[in-house]
Amino acid sequence: MNKAVFWLSLLSATSFSVVTQADPKKFYANPTLQAENPSAYAVSDVNQAWLEQAHKKREQDAKAVFEALKANTELFKQLQAWETLSFEERMALLPQVFEIECRTMGITPPELVINNTLYPKRAVNFVFDVRSPGSGLVYLNPKLLKEMDVYAPLAFLLHETRHAYQFQLAYSETSILAQGYKSAFETQSNLKGASFSDFLTLLNEYEAFQFGNHVLELLTDGTFESPMMGTFASQFGNAGQLKIDLVKLHERKENSSLLEKYNRAANVQYKLRYPNQ
Numbered sequence: 522m523n524k525a526v527f528w529l530s531l532l533s534a535t536s537f538s539v540v541t542q543a544d545p546k547k548f549y550a551n552p553t554l555q556a557e558n559p560s561a562y563a564v565s566d567v568n569q570a571w572l573e574q575a576h577k578k579r580e581q582d583a584k585a586v587f588e589a590l591k592a593n594t595e596l597f598k599q600l601q602a603w604e605t606l607s608f609e610e611r612m613a614l615l616p617q618v619f620e621i622e623c624r625t626m627g628i629t630p631p632e633l634v635i636n637n638t639l640y641p642k643r644a645v646n647f648v649f650d651v652r653s654p655g656s657g658l659v660y661l662n663p664k665l666l667k668e669m670d671v672y673a674p675l676a677f678l679l680h681e682t683r684h685a686y687q688f689q690l691a692y693s694e695t696s697i698l699a700q701g702y703k704s705a706f707e708t709q710s711n712l713k714g715a716s717f718s719d720f721l722t723l724l725n726e727y728e729a730f731q732f733g734n735h736v737l738e739l740l741t742d743g744t745f746e747s748p749m750m751g752t753f754a755s756q757f758g759n760a761g762q763l764k765i766d767l768v769k770l771h772e773r774k775e776n777s778s779l780l781e782k783y784n785r786a787a788n789v790q791y792k793l794r795y796p797n798q
Contacts (some may be wrong), residue, residue, distance in 0.1 A: 529538050538696050543795035549784045550718040561708035563727040564783040571701045572768050584733035589625045619732040631657035631685040637664040645682035651710050654692035657685045670747050679733035687725045721752045731754035753790045
């Protein structure tokens with residue numbers, strides 16, 4: 522195969538877990554790296570309009586997916602009892618959730634592969650090709666997911682399937698949202714030397730984590746909490762509010778860039794990841 526294929530991947534259960542060796546350069550957003558393509562990142566000052574539209578679309582779609590899941594009475598009952606189910610029972614529900622998410626978002630379903638063999642060292646993937654855009658492929662590895670948080674299979678299914686929506690939009694429209702996603706996917710396909718925050722504030726990662734977290738907030742009545750699922754700009758805290766709201770942060774009258782404001786606000790998450798520093 523002569524075409525380039527790239528992955529949106531979380532390599533293992535430790536990728537977003539608490540680590541003990543602090544290195545600020547590997548955590549905070551890097552202004553030099555992001556300046557190479559500012560349109561690809563959520564903490565760029567050029568993306569205020571994108572952020573406002575993306576927040577509205579995410580809220581709309583997360584609520585729509587939740588309502589569609591709720592309409593399937595038996596599935597919804599099992600989802601609400603998620604923590605009491607066995608791992609095998611949880612995994613068995615994922616194809617139904619996948620079908621409902623794809624249908625609700627109005628996308629061509631990407632290929633869904635759930636096995637331990639396609640990418641044995643990867644817990645999850647969204648496989649995409651920027652040279653020949655298609656519907657994509659969502660991959661989940663049960664063996665590795667079983668080692669992770671109880672909600673990881675559901676959270677990552679929602680997240681990776683959201684990437685399919687983003688990718689298909691990026692190459693079918695010229696809207697602000699589509700242009701942002703296209704920039705993010707193309708930047709990500711060649712990204713090197715990215716920090717934790719650089720990778721996770723790419724527009725596609727930022728929004729997919731936010732979307733998946735929002736759906737789980739609704740499914741769990743606001744009790745869902747997982748440090749794996751993105752930066753605090755994609756996670757929800759008390760009363761369903763983003764822990765770091767980039768739209769509101771951008772509006773603050775401070776003599777600094779959004780990236781600088783984000784890095785200051787992200788210090789709380791940095792301390793949680795490196796508690797011994």
